[in-house]
Amino acid sequence: MALDSRAKGARGEYLVRDKLREASGLQFERVPASGALAYLKGDLFVPHKDCRFLIEVKNYEESPFTDKIFTNRSNNIVNWWAKAVEQAALREQEPVVIFKYNRSKLFVLTNVLPTKLEKFMFINWLGCYAMLLEDWLTIEDIQWLRAPNV
Numbered sequence: 001m002a003l004d005s006r007a008k009g010a011r012g013e014y015l016v017r018d019k020l021r022e023a024s025g026l027q028f029e030r031v032p033a034s035g036a037l038a039y040l041k042g043d044l045f046v047p048h049k050d051c052r053f054l055i056e057v058k059n060y061e062e063s064p065f066t067d068k069i070f071t072n073r074s075n076n077i078v079n080w081w082a083k084a085v086e087q088a089a090l091r092e093q094e095p096v097v098i099f100k101y102n103r104s105k106l107f108v109l110t111n112v113l114p115t116k117l118e119k120f121m122f123i124n125w126l127g128c129y130a131m132l133l134e135d136w137l138t139i140e141d142i143q144w145l146r147a148p149n150v
Contacts, residue, residue, distance in 0.1 A: 009057070009058075009059055010030075011059065012057050012058065012059025012100065013030050013043050013044065013057045013059075014030070015059075015100075015106070016043075016044065016055075016057045016098050016106065016133075017029065017030060017044055019106065019133065019134075019137065020044065020055075020137075020144075023137035023138070023142075024137075024142070024144050026046045026049070026144055026145070027046060027047065028044050028045070028046055029044065029045060029046070029047055030043065030044060031043055031044065031045055041054060041087040041088075041090060041091070042054040042055050042056055042084075042087060042088075043055055043056055043057040044057060046144070046145070049145050050145055050146045050148075051093065051144065051145060051146070052093060052094055052143060052144055052145060052146045053088075053093055053094050053095070053096045053110075053144065054084060054087050054088035054091070054093040054094070054095055054096065055096045055097075055098065056080060056083065056084045056087075056095070056096070056097045056098070057097075057098050057099070058076070058080055058097065058098070058099035058100075059099070059100055059101075060076065060099065060100075060101050060102075061101060061102050062101055062102070063101045063104065064076035064077045064080075064099065064101070065077070065130075069123075076099075077097075077109065077123070077126070077130075078126065080097045080099065080109070081095065081097055081109055081123075081126050081128055084096065084097050084109075094110070094111055094112065095109075095110070095111060095128075096108060096109065096110050097109040097110075098133055105132055105133070105134065106132070106133035106134065107130060107131065107132060107133060108130070108131060108132075108133045108136050109123075109126075109128045109129070109130050110128060110129055110136070111127055111128050111129070112129070112142075113129065114129060114131060114136070114139075114140055115140065115141075116139045116140055116141070117131055117135055117136065117139050117140060119131060119132070119135065120135075
């Protein structure tokens with residue numbers, strides 16, 4: 001029986017949605033129509049709120065953290081980050097990519113410099129930081145919503 005990649009992707013989105021709800025107290029939801037709406041991109045959002053982040057969720061079989069990140073433009077991290085940056089720019093949001101692979105923990109890519117975490121990586125040529133999602137959610141003080149214009 002073939003694995004349905006859409007079902008696997010949806011499971012990953014629900015997993016991340018629940019983690020973000022628990023950590024933030026906000027009612028994150030999956031984006032309807034899988035980001036096909038011109039005014040709403042990414043995979044997760046908070047309805048009726050001005051989200052600071054565009055959130056992409058990826059659930060893959062193998063780890064994207066390999067030596068190919070240095071030599072191969074088709075590396076998943078490179079592609080995921082480029083897509084998130086492009087989509088985030090449409091609404092002046094900040095890109096976030098949350099991903100996992102089979103039987104792994106969840107990881108996050110963000111352009112926000114961690115101020116409290118000690119264990120993270122900076123991927124210089126992409127301009128993003130990589131760390132465990134659990135650490136980012138529990139140790140960093142994340143402002144999920146944009147401040148209202150005064």
